[in-house]
Every structure is written in C-alpha cells, then in structure tokens.
Amino acid sequence: MDKLMNELRLNLLGNPDVSIIKDALWQLPIVSYEVSFERVKRFKMDILMKMLLLSFQETEIRRAATLAEMLLVEELFIRDLIDKMERGRLIGLEKNGYKLTAKGYEHLEKGIFEEGMEEEQIVLFYSAVHDKYLLSAGDASTADEEKLSLYRYAAEGTVDWDRMLELLSKQEWGSEENFQIIVTDIADCEESGTVYVPCIEFQLYDKKQDIFYSRVWNGLTDSWDETLEKRIEEQEVVAWREAMAETASH
Structure with missing residues (x-):
C-alpha cells in the first residue's frame, strides 16, 4: 500500500501548480450478503x-x-x-x-421453453456510500487488521432485492448454442458480515486555479472514486480554505 501511495503522490505532483495539503489511508466498509437465486435454462422450442x-x-x-x-x-x-x-x-x-x-x-x-434448475448461491456486496451492489469486494478483508480508521462519511442502506436481481440478471451464467441460463428470482438473502476496502485520500490545492479538491483511490475498483471525493469536498473544502487563510495571516 505504501508503494501505491507513493506512486499516486508522484502522479499528482506531476502538475507543478498542485500541492498536497494532506494524505490519509482509511477503510471503506462494505456489507456482504449471501444470496440464493433461481435460474432456468431457456431453449428454443x-x-x-x-x-x-x-x-x-x-x-x-x-x-x-x-x-x-x-x-x-x-x-x-x-x-x-x-x-x-x-x-x-x-x-x-x-x-x-x-x-x-x-x-x-x-x-x-x-417459440421458447424454460426448464428449471437448482438454486444457486453467491456472495454480493453493497456499498451504502455509493448505493451500489457488486459481485466482488476486490481488495478487501473481513477484519480491520491494519487498524485503519473508517471512512468518516460512511452511510447505511437497506436491502433491495429488486436491484440485486437486476445485477444478477445482467451477468453471464453460461450459455451454449442451444440454450441460455436466465436468473429469474431471488429465493433468499442474508447479511453475512462486513468487509473493509482500503482507500487512499489526498487533499490538494491548485494555486494556478486557486481551488481545493480531493482525490481518493478506491481499492475496491483500483481507480479514482468521484463519489467519495465529492462527498469529502462538500463537507470540508470551505474549512481547508479557511485553515490556509489563517495560516497565511500568521
């Protein structure tokens, strides 16, 4: 994680007008669910x-x-x-x-015929901050082994079976020339715990444009996360500017 953090820092500082005010490493909680769902084989009649x-x-x-x-x-x-x-x-x-x-x-x-199959099980993940269901939790652990703090604007959500079904229905579950496998319904859903995704945060100032902004690298997607960045900026950019003004006045 330190190596990645240094690589991201160097990338951001590639712009000579940008300075890093602060960086931090924390975890994003993701709730996991054990989901049982029903499928059918769809044949051409x-x-x-x-x-x-x-x-x-x-x-x-x-x-x-x-x-x-x-x-x-x-x-x-x-x-x-x-x-x-x-x-x-x-x-x-x-x-x-x-x-x-x-x-x-x-x-x-x-002109189609559907034949029932045995129930299938899968673990789905839900990020309340993004209000999004995922098939994988990426780089995540079930325990807070590194003792990292949690994302300070973590949110809570409720189970939405319809959206889980929508996600599963969009996946490729295997098909051959004479049939296709279709997900038809969710039979059961139980919360099974929380996993923790490491994220890297940078608080930045662009002196040329005179703007403060954040960049957050999400370990779940291995990419910059605009949702997390926007939430931080909404809550904190004003305070960053005030702190810089106070520092300059002394």
Missing part, C-alpha cells in the same frame, strides 16, 4: 413441442398415447415432454384434457 402445444390448444386430449398415435412418435417420448411442460407450467390437466396456461400461450408465441 423444438418442432415436436410446438406440435404438442398446438394439439392441446385445438383438441381435447388427456392421454399421451392418443398424441403418440396422432404424431407417430413413441409414447414414452410424448409422456416425457408432457411432464416437462407440466413442470414448466405451460400446460395443466383439466376435465376435458390438457390446456395451455397463460405462460404456455406466451412461450408458444415466442
């Missing part, structure tokens, strides 16, 4: 499944054997497809035979 759905839509059929005879296909194969469509809630058995559900009509129109 094959011709036989379309034919079965169209048959159920237009004809009263209760037995797989009837369809097997109509379509000249093995009964066991037909029964397996019917079981899949029932589990996927595309069809339901009524008094007069199998009927398409609303989901069945929708999937038939779109």
